Each structure stands twice: as C-alpha cells, then as structure tokens.
Amino acid sequence: MKNYPDNIDAKSEVFIRAVYDLGGEATTTEIYEETGIPKNSRDYRFQKLEDMGLITVGKADTGYGRRKAPKVATLTDEGISEVESHPVSDDAHDMYFDHKRDEVLDDLVDRVERLENIVDVLKVRVKTIENWREKLSDTFSV
Secondary structure, eight states, X not given: OOOOOXXXXXXXXXXXXXXXXXXXXXXXXXXXXXXXXXXXXXXXXHHHHHHTTSEEEEEOSSOSTTSOOOEEEEEOHHHHHHHHHSXXXXXXXXXXXXXXXXXXXXXXXXXXXXXXXXXXXXXXXXXXXXXXXXXXXXXXXX
C-alpha cells in the first residue's frame, strides 16, 4: 500500500473516508456528523476533491424541512481506489477518533445529566413517602 498523495491533507482524507464509509455517497450533514469538519472546511474539500477527480458533487433531491437541498459527494472510481489502496494516515486517524471521542463524551454527559434529573425527582418522591409514612404513623399510634 502506498501513502496518500501530498495534496490530500488529513481533513480531506477524513472527508473522503467518511463518504466511503457512508456507502460512497453522503450529504454535507452526514459528512459533518461523521467527521465534525465545519462548513467552510467541508465546502473547500468538496471543491478540492472534485477538482482531483475523487468525488462528484451534486444536490440531494430534497432539503431538510425548509432548508434547500444539501450538496452530495459521490465517490468516483478513482476516489474508491484511493481509499481502498491507502492506509489511514496517523493525522487522519487522530482527527477522526478525536471527533468520535468527543461525540461519545458529549453523549455520556447528556446521559449523566438525565440520570441526575431522575435521581432528583426520586429524592422528592422518597421524601414525600417518608412524610406520609410519618403522618400515618402519628395518626395510628396510640
């Protein structure tokens, strides 16, 4: 296996690999969700990778809600060959897994916050039950 050409930087590599992993075709939103690459960098990669002949750029049939139809990147045969014939570079690997790690951490923070809210509600309910138990005990004790 050979390395990627010098003109494919880590973000471009992560971008093209994301499209490959998403079945060879992906919208701007799907690429963002998979990679975390911001809009300006994504737009630059759409143009750069299209100019290199690694993807074609089109538009989705419809947009999300009221939004206009997003760009769609589709891997060319050359793009598929590039992904399949090159190992993942260390920089691209780190960038991709940093994004995935952050995504998992954010999800865990959300889960912990939801669990803390549930615990708070349960504490109130336990206190209410204890109060009722005390009132009943006072009422029925002689």
